[in-house]
Amino acid sequence: EAGVTQFPSHSVIEKGQTVTLRCDPISGHDNLYWYRRVMGKEIKFLLHFVKESKQDESGMPNNRFLAERTGGTYSTLKVQPAELEDSGVYFCASSQLITGEQFFGPGTRLTVL
């Protein structure tokens, strides 16, 4: 069974540009999560989808971040315009509806110059 996949693995952009990250969850997992780890800090929750609906977006830092999950399958996280402090590793995770166990993807390392 394929795990959670993320694309791209690395992205280097200039401040003010736009970047879109993609996550494909494990097949059959209705729950999809985005997390972020900035340098030296803990992994922090950004938001949670149940199928195509946003269940909790309390961790989204500001309105420059937009997450979508059309059709309840893959998800995208767009940062527009990117700022220096957005640099970090963005992880996606998925889980089955009933359990709390989340399986993480390899992450996208975003560097904003």
Add this chain to the structure above:
Amino acid sequence: QKEVEQNSGPLSVPEGAIASLNCTYSDRGSQSFFWYRQYSGKSPELIMSIYSNGDKEDGRFTAQLNKASQYVSLLIRDSQPSDSATYLCARGNSGGYQKVTFGTGTKLQVIP
């Protein structure tokens, strides 16, 4: 106070010894707890979950939960150099959703 507290380490143990990793949490309503292992530059990998007070064993790993003391631990028996990684303690959201709050992680070094 951080929601999930861990000693950042590094914790160094000789090969074959027991490694003991500790974690405390502040939200008494937390119901689910997880230990993730993260190798440098890689994604977190779930190695243990625990929901009830007491011990839960899986191979060389034992998770211990004490809700009264708000304390979670992970014991690794017969530590191997391949166990060298950062271990992340995490808790699930007490509201019933799956939002997970992580600690900063403890770096474990197993010395051959």
